[in-house]
Amino acid sequence: MIAENLRRVEENIQKACKNAGRDRSEVTLIAVSKTKPIELLLEAYEEGIRCFGENKVQELLDKVDKMPADIEWHMIGHLQRNKVKNVVGNRVALIHSVDTYRLAEEINIQAKKQGITVPILVEVNIAEEETKFGISAKDAILLTEEIAELENIKIEGLMTIAPYVENPEDNRPYFRKIKQLSVDITNKNIDNVSMRILSMGMTNDYMTAIEEGATMVRIGTGIFGERNYSRK
Ligand SMILES: *Cc1c(COP(=O)(O)O)cnc(C)c1O
DSSP, X not given: OHHHHHHHHHHHHHHHHHHHTOOGGGOEEEEEOTTOOHHHHHHHHHTTOOEEEESOHHHHHHHHHHSOTTOEEEEOSOOOGGGHHHHTTTTOSEEEEEOSHHHHHHHHHHHHHHTOOEEEEEEEOTTOOTTSOSBOHHHHHHHHHHHHTOTTEEEEEEEEOXXXXXXXXXXXXXXXXXXHHHHHHHHTTOTTEEEEEEXXXXXXXXXXXXXXXXXXXXXXXXXXXXXXXXXX
């Protein structure tokens, strides 16, 4: 099942790239494996997937230990400050979910201790949904400027979780808005800040996100099937 799902996802990614006149190599597929057992992750690995996304620290660490070493792990979920010390280091390639200065500060402290620089994305709540984490678009530039001062953090771009919609076209304006925000930030030429990554697009809307400039799409259900939270 996973091989077939991955083939369909790959086809759609290629189609969306073609629609937008973009090269396939500009888009990284992150397989979001939260709640899924190792066997399914291994199936995806066998099909060539090397980027996995998890949203809980303990689950991420357990899976890191059980999976092959050449995987790039992405922390895509809300991160509590007291858990930062567990994810900073070579286990996690990118933290997608930094939305407060206090969280960035804690990441910086742990990074400094280890003598490393930690790449992060600033999470933007582009539709200003009350139920979601993320900084509002209007405050994102200021937050980016503040975090940029932290020596052991490197901002690599923006991340957003668009609203859940049936019709992906409904999210196109939000994807456009965050792309524009990344251009605005680029134009400010802030030291220590790159906007090379735009992490947006999930199972329901990744083709639209790619058409609007996504460089990372985070796909769970479309690869691993529905999640069953009650069974855990
Ligand atoms: C679960 C999750 C995804 C994947 O969602 P699907 O709709 O299953 O593709 C992507 N991003 C984040 C931050 C998530 O928590």
